[in-house]
Amino acid sequence: MAKPKLLSLDAFAKTADDVKVKTTSGGVITLICLIVTLILVTNEYFDYQTVVIRPELVVDRDHAKKLDISLNVTFHHIPCELLTMDVMDITGDLQIDLLMSGFQKTRVVDGLAKETSELRVNEYKQENSKLTNSNNPYYCGSCYGALNQKDNENKPFDEKLCCNTCESVKKAYAKAGWAFYDGRNIEQCENEGYVQLVSEMINEGCRVSGTAQINRVSGNLHFAPGSSLTSGSRHIHDLSLFEKYPDKFNFDHTVHHISFGKTIDNQEMSTHPLDGYEAATGNKNHLYSYFLKVVATRYESLSGLTWDTNQFSATYHDRPLEGGRDSDHPNTLHASGGIPGAFFHFEISPLKIINREQYSKTRSAFALGVSASVAGVLTLGSVLDKTIWTADQILRQKKDL
Numbered sequence: 001m002a003k004p005k006l007l008s009l010d011a012f013a014k015t016a017d018d019v020k021v022k023t024t025s026g027g028v029i030t031l032i033c034l035i036v037t038l039i040l041v042t043n044e045y046f047d048y049q050t051v052v053i054r055p056e057l058v059v060d061r062d063h064a065k066k067l068d069i070s071l072n073v074t075f076h077h078i079p080c081e082l083l084t085m086d087v088m089d090i091t092g093d094l095q096i097d098l099l100m101s102g103f104q105k106t107r108v109v110d111g112l113a114k115e116t117s118e119l120r121v122n123e124y125k126q127e128n129s130k131l132t133n134s135n136n137p138y139y140c141g142s143c144y145g146a147l148n149q150k151d152n153e154n155k156p157f158d159e160k161l162c163c164n165t166c167e168s169v170k171k172a173y174a175k176a177g178w179a180f181y182d183g184r185n186i187e188q189c190e191n192e193g194y195v196q197l198v199s200e201m202i203n204e205g206c207r208v209s210g211t212a213q214i215n216r217v218s219g220n221l222h223f224a225p226g227s228s229l230t231s232g233s234r235h236i237h238d239l240s241l242f243e244k245y246p247d248k249f250n251f252d253h254t255v256h257h258i259s260f261g262k263t264i265d266n267q268e269m270s271t272h273p274l275d276g277y278e279a280a281t282g283n284k285n286h287l288y289s290y291f292l293k294v295v296a297t298r299y300e301s302l303s304g305l306t307w308d309t310n311q312f313s314a315t316y317h318d319r320p321l322e323g324g325r326d327s328d329h330p331n332t333l334h335a336s337g338g339i340p341g342a343f344f345h346f347e348i349s350p351l352k353i354i355n356r357e358q359y360s361k362t363r364s365a366f367a368l369g370v371s372a373s374v375a376g377v378l379t380l381g382s383v384l385d386k387t388i389w390t391a392d393q394i395l396r397q398k399k400d401l
């Protein structure tokens with residue numbers, strides 16, 4: 001009979017049935033092999049089911065996006081009326097006094113938020129400008145020389161430069177670079193009760209919270225006392241009221257929350273390293289700085305959902321404005337100058353992290369793993385079995401001699 005061609009390809013050479021011998025040791029080894037295989041395959045299966053997060057680093061190509069910032073900070077010893085917050089960035093854009101728009105100030109008295117008198121800055125202003133106008137519809141308040149009102153007499157009413165409210169006098173003063181103090185002896189402010197309000201607030205703190213969008217370039221967001229004025233590259237604050245009371249006001253604060261973009265739950269990677277941070281020195285003329293490095297991050301879940309957010313790292317630094325040596329770190333020599341306040345400097349990383357949820361193994365890797373463990377265990381078992389059988393044979397032959 002002619003041999004079929006494929007016969008020579010058979011990798012599994014068979015032994016004749018009558019040469020096969022069954023032994024007890026063989027049985028035991030088979031059982032062990034079975035158990036070990038089962039354990040390995042189960043492990044393989046759990047591995048296959050495990051979801052892991054694989055990070056990937058790419059260059060961030062979304063150039064026109066804005067950066068969402070959300071923040072909640074309490075200043076314990078500076079009243080809301082005195083606190084201003086500005087955002088400045090390297091494009092030269094300046095978003096002055098954001099507290100007037102996207103953020104809220106809450107008065108904090110003795111550590112408790114005064115919910116009843118939450119100060120949405122504009123509320124106070126509107127109420128009082130109505131008052132002045134209702135008395136005399138043609139009222140045009142003096143700006144006390146801060147604005148040039150000389151030509152007013154020749155102008156129609158609509159074009160006159162007027163300071164009808166305390167707020168507008170304050171703005172005019174800031175524009176002229178004059179010290180405003182607390183509004184005493186300024187008719188508008190006395191009438192509106194501003195002077196009274198400021199003196200009431202002197203022992204209060206202020207909580208600032210809210211969200212805003214800023215340009216996605218390096219810059220800083222800072223809290224400082226008094227109205228701010230920018231002319232050219234100079235940015236100055238009116239410190240008159242802050243300095244009027246030498247033993248009051250300082251920038252001790254607690255950061256409740258600061259984040260850039262959405263919060264993602266279920267992450268062991270926290271995106272809010274500064275939450276709960278307290279900075280307190282009790283020093284009035286002190287500058288607190290935070291340096292934040294923001295990295296765009298995208299999460300892609302197994303089900304195909306994606307979230308874009310930002311992670312950041314933060315370093316903290318504070319120094320007294322007079323500069324000089326630290327008492328506890330004599331080798332540190334601080335720079336001097338600057339204004340009292342809290343600065344959040346941020347830098348934007350050009351890289352983006354993509355965190356992808358994936359099964360740790362593909363289906364074919366799982367199949368491969370399973371067959372590898374089955375085959376491996378069986379091979380080892382047969383080697384072991386052969387060895388034991390051979391040893392047994394030799395021992396028997398020696399006994400028979």
Ligand SMILES: *[C@@H]1O[C@H](CO)[C@@H](O)[C@H](O)[C@H]1NC(C)=O
Pocket residue numbers: 072073209210256
């Ligand atoms: C800011 O944080 C304080 C303290 O944790 C909290 O009571 C308050 O509700 C927060 N404000 C906002 C707007 O989230």
